[in-house]
Amino acid sequence: MKNIYTILYFFFFPVFLFSAFLSVTLSAQEKEKEDSLKYQTEELVITGTRTFDKIIDIPYSVFRVDKKELGYGKKVSAKDVLADVPGLYLQSRYGNHDLRISIRGFGTRSNTGVRGVRILQDGIPESEPDGETVIDAVDFTSLGGVEVVKGNLSSLYANAPGGVINFLTDMYFPKNFFTSNNQIGKYGYRQNGIKAGVKTNDYRYFLSYNYKNLDGFRVHSNEYTHIVNSVFEGYLGTKTTISVLGNYVRGLNKIPGSLTPEEFTEDPFQARDIAISQDFRNETQKGRLGVKFLTSFGKYNNNEIEATIYGGIKELIKTNDADYTIATRYSLGSLIRFTNRSEILKRNNKFTIGMDYAYQSGPRTVFDNINGHKGNNVNDMFEDDQGSIGFYFQNQFNLVTNKMDLFLSGRFDRNVFSKSSLQFRGFTDTSRIFQEFTPKIALNYKLTPSVALYTSYGIGYDVPSVYELDNNYTTSNTKYTMNPDLAPQKSNNFELGIKGNLLNKKSEFMRKLFFETTFFDYVIADEIVPYTINQTTYYRNAAKSNRKGIEVGIMSEPLEGIELTVNYTFTNFKYDEYNAIIFGPSGTTYESYAGNREPSVPQHILNLILNFEFEINENFNGLLQWDCDYITNMYVDDKNTVNTPLYFYGNAMAGINATFGKFGCVAFVGMNNIFDKRYVGFVNINDYYGRYFETGEPRNLFSGLNVSFRY
Numbered sequence: 001m002k003n004i005y006t007i008l009y010f011f012f013f014p015v016f017l018f019s020a021f022l023s024v025t026l027s028a029q030e031k032e033k034e035d036s037l038k039y040q041t042e043e044l045v046i047t048g049t050r051t052f053d054k055i056i057d058i059p060y061s062v063f064r065v066d067k068k069e070l071g072y073g074k075k076v077s078a079k080d081v082l083a084d085v086p087g088l089y090l091q092s093r094y095g096n097h098d099l100r101i102s103i104r105g106f107g108t109r110s111n112t113g114v115r116g117v118r119i120l121q122d123g124i125p126e127s128e129p130d131g132e133t134v135i136d137a138v139d140f141t142s143l144g145g146v147e148v149v150k151g152n153l154s155s156l157y158a159n160a161p162g163g164v165i166n167f168l169t170d171m172y173f174p175k176n177f178f179t180s181n182n183q184i185g186k187y188g189y190r191q192n193g194i195k196a197g198v199k200t201n202d203y204r205y206f207l208s209y210n211y212k213n214l215d216g217f218r219v220h221s222n223e224y225t226h227i228v229n230s231v232f233e234g235y236l237g238t239k240t241t242i243s244v245l246g247n248y249v250r251g252l253n254k255i256p257g258s259l260t261p262e263e264f265t266e267d268p269f270q271a272r273d274i275a276i277s278q279d280f281r282n283e284t285q286k287g288r289l290g291v292k293f294l295t296s297f298g299k300y301n302n303n304e305i306e307a308t309i310y311g312g313i314k315e316l317i318k319t320n321d322a323d324y325t326i327a328t329r330y331s332l333g334s335l336i337r338f339t340n341r342s343e344i345l346k347r348n349n350k351f352t353i354g355m356d357y358a359y360q361s362g363p364r365t366v367f368d369n370i371n372g373h374k375g376n377n378v379n380d381m382f383e384d385d386q387g388s389i390g391f392y393f394q395n396q397f398n399l400v401t402n403k404m405d406l407f408l409s410g411r412f413d414r415n416v417f418s419k420s421s422l423q424f425r426g427f428t429d430t431s432r433i434f435q436e437f438t439p440k441i442a443l444n445y446k447l448t449p450s451v452a453l454y455t456s457y458g459i460g461y462d463v464p465s466v467y468e469l470d471n472n473y474t475t476s477n478t479k480y481t482m483n484p485d486l487a488p489q490k491s492n493n494f495e496l497g498i499k500g501n502l503l504n505k506k507s508e509f510m511r512k513l514f515f516e517t518t519f520f521d522y523v524i525a526d527e528i529v530p531y532t533i534n535q536t537t538y539y540r541n542a543a544k545s546n547r548k549g550i551e552v553g554i555m556s557e558p559l560e561g562i563e564l565t566v567n568y569t570f571t572n573f574k575y576d577e578y579n580a581i582i583f584g585p586s587g588t589t590y591e592s593y594a595g596n597r598e599p600s601v602p603q604h605i606l607n608l609i610l611n612f613e614f615e616i617n618e619n620f621n622g623l624l625q626w627d628c629d630y631i632t633n634m635y636v637d638d639k640n641t642v643n644t645p646l647y648f649y650g651n652a653m654a655g656i657n658a659t660f661g662k663f664g665c666v667a668f669v670g671m672n673n674i675f676d677k678r679y680v681g682f683v684n685i686n687d688y689y690g691r692y693f694e695t696g697e698p699r700n701l702f703s704g705l706n707v708s709f710r711y
Contacts (some may be wrong), residue, residue: 046149057446072653072668074189074702077092078090105547116159117133122166141195148166155438161460161462173204181706187217190214191210210229218268221254232245277371280320288311302340305339308336324368330361333357348398360386363382367379388414389414393411402449408439443455459491461490472536485541492523495521497516513556514555520547526542532685563611602633608628627652629650631648636685672702
């Protein structure tokens with residue numbers, strides 16, 4: 001294997017310079033009354049920031065999807081569990097698979113998988129070393145929660161200028177259990193699975209299997225998936241935990257292809273003729289095994305060490321109009337973290353240092369695609385290697401007791417990519433090396449124990465993926481195996497926000513209130529943007545862009561049993577400088593896109609969820625839910641010549657939970673897109689032939705029945 005590098009010694013020792021801080025408080029404050037109007041901070045923690053903290057104590061925009069919110073409803077893709085997170089814009093390609101997740105514009109450039117947002121499962125990266133992620137190994141029926149940290153986290157994670165999403169397996173069950181999950185719906189939707197949990201004083205074990213099948217609402221868009229997920233937690237005393245985590249996924253999804261505006265208007269559910277005749281599809285089979293060690297030590301358990309190793313194998317088959325590609329990937333990685341809690345100048349201080357390593361290698365062979373079958377002719381054969389190593393630190397110093405914390409963090413990343421030709425066709429083997437240090441400074445000021453102001457400034461860094469580095473005939477040297485012109489994307493990121501998490505369980509009005517408002521201003525240099533030629537997507541650097549926006553999220557319980565959530569996102573994303581070379585059927589032209597809006601980003605996103613929880617008696621309770629979204633139009637190309645129409649759609653669901661001794665069941669029925677609106681669900685940016693549109697899901701009915709036995 002090539003390009004394996006070893007760093008023998010690396011040491012971060014941050015030097016902190018503290019200036020005087022003057023805190024002015026009101027001279028007269030009313031003594032808090034011990035009555036029903038007293039609010040308390042809800043005890044929530046977040047692990048996506050590398051350490052365990054309450055959300056109110058960290059200077060990030062954070063949202064947690066709790067277990068109770070995951071008990072009902074359709075679970076086809078990550079969109080079904082993330083749709084209500086403020087600031088996220090989710091586009092589901094051909095309606096179910098291949099989700100595009102966009103946070104503050106990061107992730108929009110990907111026409112397959114997730115970019116710019118780090119994806120974790122139980123803290124282990126689902127993202128590959130180059131940052132690309134396909135979320136196909138997560139069993140959404142077995143989650144205990146999802147943690148979403150929005151905004152630039154490049155100082156803590158590789159390829160995370162948009163944030164981090166951590167999917168958490170449901171490990172905290174009070175009793176042993178066995179559950180059968182069953183869902184059915186329109187367009188051939190069927191999902192069946194089982195999950196079981198066993199707990200003792202010495203260990204916990206969780207195992208799930210899930211099968212999902214969809215015929216799809218578009219022609220040639222059927223898919224199926226088998227997923228196995230297993231987690232074992234063993235407790236060595238009260239301070240040490242050893243976990244063994246494994247997953248396996250096998251699946252296939254057919255690809256109907258994008259449509260022109262004219263084809264979309266004529267029939268949004270049709271597929272491209274060539275997508276059918278050449279059987280566009282993805283086939284995946286992969287597995288991963290990881291071992292995690294976590295322990296604390298010291299007189300007051302003020303030191304913590306976490307170490308994780310993992311490895312996996314992946315087999316991929318992908319077909320398009322000309323090629324039948326087979327790729328094999330062998331991967332391994334490790335994560336190491338040390339955290340110390342102590343006092344400096346009689347102030348609490350928490351220092352964290354860590355290392356991430358990831359390596360992936362394997363051949364990619366390209367054959368002729370003969371009506372969806374592998375041809376005899378080998379068009380290309382490459383060995384792809386990608387490796388990354390990163391060292392990071394974060395220090396949290398309490399400037400004002402129980403009021404203000406200063407966060408300093410930084411990360412050094414080194415990425416090495418190589419592509420070696422295994423079949424001589426005049427190519428020159430190429431390696432690309434990217435390395436950068438990304439610092440960040442942040443403040444968190446608690447106005448009250450339940451309300452905090454926060455602000456941060458940091459550098460974002462996002463390297464191209466291996467597929468984005470594929471060379472083409474438009475670059476400066478077409479004989480290289482990798483694009484010699486594509487550079488990493490860098491950004492200067494500022495944000496300012498306020499958040500609160502209030503509980504008042506004894507009150508009859510406004511028993512719960514969670515709110516968060518964030519303003520952000522990002523300046524991005526060398527932004528990586530896609531352009532498509534003959535249904536093949538390539539990438540280049542735009543000169544400079546500016547992203548300003550506001551995210552607002554409010555979750556409240558105005559009356560007992562009623563929960564109201566309102567999320568709003570405003571974006572103003574524009575290219576400041578962009579001199580573009582345009583490749584089209586009529587030839588090559590040169591244009592300036594300065595002042596144009598970035599494509600695939602709606603300016604306004606409004607989401608409203610109304611839940612009514614009811615209780616019939618001690619054995620029966622249930623949920624009624626109304627969920628609706630309003631999305632304004634957005635451009636589909638850098639030139640801003642075509643945009644999608646705005647749309648509004650609503651979803652409704654009703655569910656009931658019944659318990660009978662050791663047995664329990666959850667039954668629900670729902671309808672998505674209840675008004676049967678036609679809208680663009682996925683944008684294929686900058687397509688050579690103007691094939692920009694893939695439709696969102698039409699009206700569809702679904703239902704589910706989950707039966708459990710607890711002992």
